[in-house]
Amino acid sequence: AGEYKTSSERSFIMIKPDGTSRQIVGDVIKRFEQRGYKLVAIKSLVPSQELAKEHYIDLASRPFYPALVKYITCGTPVIAMVWEGKDIIRQGRRMVGATNPLEADPGSIRGQYCISVGRNIIHASDAFDSATKEIGLWFDPKELADYEPIAAPMIT
Ligand code: RTP
Numbered sequence: 001a002g003e004y005k006t007s008s009e010r011s012f013i014m015i016k017p018d019g020t021s022r023q024i025v026g027d028v029i030k031r032f033e034q035r036g037y038k039l040v041a042i043k044s045l046v047p048s049q050e051l052a053k054e055h056y057i058d059l060a061s062r063p064f065y066p067a068l069v070k071y072i073t074c075g076t077p078v079i080a081m082v083w084e085g086k087d088i089i090r091q092g093r094r095m096v097g098a099t100n101p102l103e104a105d106p107g108s109i110r111g112q113y114c115i116s117v118g119r120n121i122i123h124a125s126d127a128f129d130s131a132t133k134e135i136g137l138w139f140d141p142k143e144l145a146d147y148e149p150i151a152a153p154m155i156t
Contacts, residue, residue: 010040011088011125012134013096017076019121020044024113025079028122031095031109032083040145041082041135047073054137067118080138089131092124 013032015025033039047055052072059065072078083092097108101120104111114121125131135144 007086008084009086009088009128009131010082010084010135011092011131012123012138013081013083013092013125014123014138015079015081016072016119016121016123017074017078018071018114018119020076020079022113022121024109024121028079028109029081032081032092035091035095037083037085037088037091038149039081040084040147041080041139041143043080043139043143044077045080046075046077049073051137055134064118071118082135082139082144089125089128093126096122096124 013028015028019025019028029039049069052069053060055072056065056068059068062068094105095109097104097110099110099120100117101110101114104114106112109122110120125134
């Protein structure tokens with residue numbers, strides 16, 4: 001839903017507690033970097049109940065909502081990130097893979113690392129509107145870097 005931006009499009013990508021435990025943080029970052037995306041914010045935190053509930057507010061009426069909030073706030077940190085670049089919202093969803101690991105492409109992150117919908121290791125915004133909301137929820141504007149990558153290597 002909503003409009004898609006091009007090169008400055010941003011998405012909220014979060015490694016969930018089971019992803020942190022499984023030590024896939026480096027691989028996830030590497031996949032997005034090597035695909036060509038720019039990391040504009042990253043932090044490790046244990047989300048409060050309030051934050052987790054608000055993040056998943058659209059699912060509040062679903063039977064699994066309490067368990068979902070408990071999982072996200074279990075005490076193991078999540079890795080909250082903002083990635084930027086062409087089509088990052090749609091590409092991020094493809095790279096993460098389908099919600100149900102049984103339907104996740106084997107080359108996707110979920111398809112490679114998990115087997116259970118209730119422990120599906122990573123989140124990616126599903127639309128422009130949710131990306132905007134989630135970035136605002138998890139990050140202060142000051143935490144988002146606006147930069148042009150410098151040419152490397154530098155001689156001096
Ligand atoms: P996410 O928001 O985490 O990226 O997941 P999604 O859009 O692919 O899927 P969504 O339908 O929004 O569900 C959010 C998360 O809720 C958990 N879930 N558990 N036990 C269940 O049946 C069930 N269904 C969904 C998953 O962690 C899912 O990612």
